[in-house]
Amino acid sequence: MASGKIFISYRREDTSGESGRLKDKLEQVFGQENIFYDVETLEAGLNFDQSIAKALGESKVLLAMIGPHWLKVVDSKGVSRLQKPDDWVRKEIAEALKRELRVIPVLVNGAEMPDPEDLPEELKELSLKHAQELTSSRWNYDVGELTKVLEKIITKKPQPTPDPIRSDNPQRPVVPPVPQPKSWWAKNYLWMIGGLVGFLILIGMCVPDDLDTYPEYQEQASTDFDQEANIIPESASGTDLHENDQNSGQFxxxxxxxxxxxxxxxxxxxxxxxxxxxxxxxxxxxxxxxxxxxxxxxxxxxxxxxxxxxxxxxxxxxxxxxxxxxxxxxxxxxxxxxxxxxxxxxxxxxxx
The missing domain is CATH 2.40.128.120 (Quinohemoprotein amine dehydrogenase alpha subunit, domain 2)
Known part of the structure; x- marks a missing residue:
């Protein structure tokens, strides 16, 4: 498999949006450095003609983006742009054919291959090339088919080393588990239960038989007992508590x-x-x-x-x-x- 760039040739008046969208997709597969797209790739102040020739010299494939208006675009005087010798789209495709690069016509949104008689002499060979179609209704599929062709010519960018895979979702790496220390309650619950039982026995021995005749005292004793036994307040009973901060008492x-x-x-x-x-x-x-x-x-x-x-x-x-x-x-x-x-x-x- 040879390395090299993919040169995207297009007319802004015809397929600018589709060409930019295709460029973004191809960069994901082959890397930004392997895609030549003149609007973003050329640096300011460089000679356009020389830069195009240099880019084609580093390329293995030229994608000729052809939309419904590719043949119809004219200049300010009404002259067909494609018929002008200094037209950049014409120059790009002619130079690629001359260098014997793989030239792939890409028909966008229902465009048809131009007839040989509609093309300048130096572009007539383009009409003999097998074309790939790109349509908005099946964009991902069409781009996938074009990518399969390009993968035979251009080296794909290296894939990053995958993160650890999680069994319930093979696409998402595992969040490393954090060791869960035992809470203060988990460490001391046996002592607390033993102390609680002993406290209940002591209460049973000390409280007089006629305690129920003193409701105020009974209510106060119950309150004191709750506080002394460190019972979780009712307001927190619905919370899934992770840990009890022993110093602050905050759950x-x-x-x-x-x-x-x-x-x-x-x-x-x-x-x-x-x-x-x-x-x-x-x-x-x-x-x-x-x-x-x-x-x-x-x-x-x-x-x-x-x-x-x-x-x-x-x-x-x-x-x-x-x-x-x-x-x-x-x-x-x-x-x-x-x-x-x-x-x-x-x-x-x-x-x-």
Whole structure:
């Protein structure tokens, strides 16, 4: 398989949009450095004629983009552009044929191959070439068929080393699990249960038989007992608690797993969280399962604050959220200080 570039020849008045769209697709397969597209590839101040000749000298394939108006485009005097010797499209294709490059006519949006009598002498060979079609209604399929042809001629760009694969989704790398330390309650629950039983026995021995005749005392004793036994308040009973901070007594919600991220009310991505107590880390994936961002931060009670780094756009920001439904949903803002952009965000458990 030979290396080289793909030269895209087109008329701005005819196939500019389709040519740019095709260029983007081909860059994903063969790399930006292997695509010559004059609008973006030529540097300012260079001799256009010499640059085109140099680019064709480095190319293996020329794609002649032919739309419905390819033959009909005229200059300010009404003369057909293709019939003018100094027309750049004519020069590009003629030079490619002269160099014996692979010239592939690409028929866009129902265009037909031009008849030999409609072409200048130096382009008549073009009418003998087998063409590829590109249509808007089946764009991905048509581009795929063209790519198969080009892969036989042009070297594809190296594929990046894949991340570890997750069994439930082979397209998405695994978020490295964070070791989960035992909570204070998990370490000491046997002692607490033993102390509670002993306390109940002591209460039974000390409380007088006629205690129920003193309702005020009975209510106070129950309150003191709840506080002394460190019973979880009823308001936290619906929360999936990850860890109990022994020093602050603050319960930390468990946010590990996958959450749908909504920006200004529109679902835009998925956050995959891992958690170690109050410390959290995450990867973000767009709706095509491509990793686009990552970050880390802390969760404490009803507050969640994480750094945000977009690996696609190379920008930093922060996400600040809180919850009012025991950690089932989080609401807040995302902020990019450099650009000044601020948007409202919320996350919901992907598979609650």
């Amino acid at each position: 930390i919600p468990d946010i590990s797993g996958e959450w749908d991220l909504y920006l200004n009310g529109q679902k835009v991505s998925v956050l995959a969280f891992s958690q170690n107590g109050a410390d959290v880390a995450y990867y973000e994936y767009d709706l095509l399962d491509t990793r686009t961002a990552e970050g880390q931060g802390k969760v404490a009670g009803t507050d969640l604050l994480v750094d945000y780094y977009n690996t696609t756009l190379n920008v930093n920001g922060t996400i600040s959220m809180s919850t009012d439904d025991d950690g089932l949903t989080w609401y807040g803002i995302i902020n990019f200080p450099v650009s000044g952009f601020t948007g409202t965000v919320n996350i919901r458990k992907t598979n609650p």
